[in-house]
Amino acid sequence: ETGVTQTPRHLVMGMTNKKSLKCEQHLGHNAMYWYKQSAKKPLELMFVYNFKEQTENNSVPSRFSPECPNSSHLFLHLHTLQPEDSALYLCASSQRAGDADTQYFGPGTRLTVL
Amino acid sequence: GQNIDQPTEMTATEGAIVQINCTYQTSGFNGLFWYQQHAGEAPTFLSYNVLDGLEEKGRFSSFLSRSKGYSYLLLKELQMKDSASYLCAVRDSNYQLIWGAGTKLIIKP
Numbered sequence: 683e684t685g686v687t688q689t690p691r692h693l694v695m696g697m698t699n700k701k702s703l704k705c706e707q708h709l710g711h712n713a714m715y716w717y718k719q720s721a722k723k724p725l726e727l728m729f730v731y732n733f734k735e736q737t738e739n740n741s742v743p744s745r746f747s748p749e750c751p752n753s754s755h756l757f758l759h760l761h762t763l764q765p766e767d768s769a770l771y772l773c774a775s776s777q778r779a780g781d782a783d784t785q786y787f788g789p790g791t792r793l794t795v796l
Numbered sequence: 797g798q799n800i801d802q803p804t805e806m807t808a809t810e811g812a813i814v815q816i817n818c819t820y821q822t823s824g825f826n827g828l829f830w831y832q833q834h835a836g837e838a839p840t841f842l843s844y845n846v847l848d849g850l851e852e853k854g855r856f857s858s859f860l861s862r863s864k865g866y867s868y869l870l871l872k873e874l875q876m877k878d879s880a881s882y883l884c885a886v887r888d889s890n891y892q893l894i895w896g897a898g899t900k901l902i903i904k905p
Contacts, residue, residue, distance in 0.1 A: 684838050684840060686838070722804065722897055722898075723897055724800065724894075724895035724896055724897045724898075725883070725885075725893075725895040727892070727893070772838070772839070779891075780890075780891045781891060782826060782827060782846075782887065782891070784829070784841050784844065785841075785893065786841065787831075787838040787839045787840070788838055789836070789837055789838045790836075790837075790838065792836075
């Protein structure tokens with residue numbers, strides 16, 4: 683238990699569906715992150731929020747839309763995804779972004795796009 | 797470009813010692829992390845090195861040489877529960893984490 687929870691743990695969706703991933707951290711951190719993890723590839727940073735403000739968007743397609751209503755919650759809204767978007771989506775948090783703090787991860791959502 | 801290299805897979809025997817290497821080429825250096833990730837679970841923080849030398853934490857130790865762009869994670873007295881992927885990550889000059897693809901460690905009885 684790392685103090686970061688993610689729901690759902692597994693998601694199967696069609697290319698025309700709309701779904702959302704949820705992340706919640708109970709660590710009192712101010713920065714939250716979305717990563718994509720594909721088999722045998724390095725973690726890819728997607729989005730960074732620092733004190734609820736988006737500070738990083740690493741050229742992520744617009745079919746992925748993040749939302750951070752407060753420092754404890756982070757969402758990733760999905761629509762018209764492609765099969766190559768199938769991956770493990772990890773959420774992480776840290777005290778502050780752009781600093782020498784350790785990131786703590788949630789267990790991830792295993793996404794399959796049919 | 798920035799790059800982190802670590803072996804894709806390693807096999808070791810229960811009770812033995814294994815060393816997982818990580819080499820990096822990054823734009824600046826602000827620390828190196830090792831994480832452990834069991835299949836289907838969250839990556840969990842193992843160690844952080846920012847100065848050269850060896851950091852020991854129980855059965856796990858991590859070594860850093862900044863001049864060589866090199867680190868290793870040493871696991872002693874291996875247990876079956878140590879079967880996992882081990883991720884190396886370097887924080888660059890912009891404080892971005894650059895990740896390796898991970899090393900899958902298989903422990904055999």
